[in-house]
Amino acid sequence: MQLLDGKKTAEDIKNEIAAEVQSIKDAGGKVPHLAAVIVGTNGASLTYVGSKVKSCQQIGFDSTLVSLPEDITEDELLAKIKELNEDDDLDGYIVQLPLPKHIDEQKILLAIDPDKDVDGFHPTNFGKMALEMESFIPATPFGIMQLLERYKVETAGKHTVVIGRSNIVGRPMSILMSRKGNPGDSTVTLTHSRTKNLAEFTKNADIIITALGVPEFLKADMVKDGVVVIDVGITRVDDASNPKGYVIKGDVDFNEVSKKSSFITPVPGGVGPMTIAMLLKNTLLARKMRSAKK
Numbered sequence: 495m496q497l498l499d500g501k502k503t504a505e506d507i508k509n510e511i512a513a514e515v516q517s518i519k520d521a522g523g524k525v526p527h528l529a530a531v532i533v534g535t536n537g538a539s540l541t542y543v544g545s546k547v548k549s550c551q552q553i554g555f556d557s558t559l560v561s562l563p564e565d566i567t568e569d570e571l572l573a574k575i576k577e578l579n580e581d582d583d584l585d586g587y588i589v590q591l592p593l594p595k596h597i598d599e600q601k602i603l604l605a606i607d608p609d610k611d612v613d614g615f616h617p618t619n620f621g622k623m624a625l626e627m628e629s630f631i632p633a634t635p636f637g638i639m640q641l642l643e644r645y646k647v648e649t650a651g652k653h654t655v656v657i658g659r660s661n662i663v664g665r666p667m668s669i670l671m672s673r674k675g676n677p678g679d680s681t682v683t684l685t686h687s688r689t690k691n692l693a694e695f696t697k698n699a700d701i702i703i704t705a706l707g708v709p710e711f712l713k714a715d716m717v718k719d720g721v722v723v724i725d726v727g728i729t730r731v732d733d734a735s736n737p738k739g740y741v742i743k744g745d746v747d748f749n750e751v752s753k754k755s756s757f758i759t760p761v762p763g764g765v766g767p768m769t770i771a772m773l774l775k776n777t778l779l780a781r782k783m784r785s786a787k788k
């Protein structure tokens with residue numbers, strides 16, 4: 495069993511980006527500038543946005559945190575987005591999801607300038623991804639592809655089973671694994687809450703990618719020997735014995751499933767840190783594209 499160490503790989507990627515930022519600076523250029531919009535306060539969202547800001551400082555990006563009240567109207571949020579689209583200093587931004595229920599998420603994502611959409615959630619970028627054109631790849635799927643690439647996990651001709659069809663992980667992941675190239679060239683099954691006999695699929699999978707949010711859902715008897723397991727689940731489970739008051743659990747029963755795996759990601763320290771690294775990578779790409787345009 496080999497661990498796919500997201501924490502270490504994310505550090506490597508951040509160091510590579512930091513070196514590029516330094517050479518931009520040396521050449522007298524403008525460093526990338528990333529903003530995050532967060533509406534209201536949710537513990538997990540704050541953690542994520544907090545580590546993003548910290549990473550920006552670490553690698554020499556400019557960063558802006560746009561904190562908006564929970565009761566902001568849709569029109570007010572759209573006005574803010576227009577402002578960010580027009581801000582010439584800003585290279586890319588994300589609008590942290592989920593948004594409060596009174597705001598139409600689709601409408602907000604459509605308003606983001608696709609050239610600044612470093613989350614890759616705008617239909618233009620999603621479409622380009624599906625058509626194998628160059629685009630911003632959503633950070634979590636992009637991070638998973640990087641892990642597979644850097645650890646030289648074979649994917650061509652393999653049967654990949656994705657569990658979960660969310661717009662930000664499961665569905666884009668199924669598209670990326672079926673695209674031509676390495677990693678890719680996989681035969682993909684996208685499973686979800688209406689799938690019957692899920693274990694019949696997972697037992698036949700060479701690669702399993704779980705993005706479900708159900709702690710320890712995937713058990714050892716659901717996988718075959720030598721399987722590659724990518725665990726995208728991160729659920730906070732109350733735990734009074736932990737100083738934080740909670741522990742983070744993935745979708746995979748790691749202790750048992752790891753015994754049968756050829757490669758497996760841990761939680762925490764797997765896909766999560768990669769997500770942040772790839773968001774930074776997309777922001778660097780956005781900066782390069784914008785400077786090439788002028």
Ligand SMILES: Nc1nc(=O)c2c([nH]1)NC[C@@H]1CN(c3ccc(C(=O)N[C@@H](CCC(=O)O)C(=O)O)cc3)C=[N+]21
Pocket residue numbers: 538539541542545588589590591592613633634728742761762763764765766767768769770
């Ligand atoms: N527009 C938007 N884009 C996102 O990419 C996005 C989002 N909204 N909303 C929330 C989810 C969640 N997400 C995480 C990223 C990193 C970790 C991460 O680094 N996790 C650490 C543990 C962190 C902890 O202690 O909670 C780990 O897995 O090792 C977690 C969660 C990005 N998301």
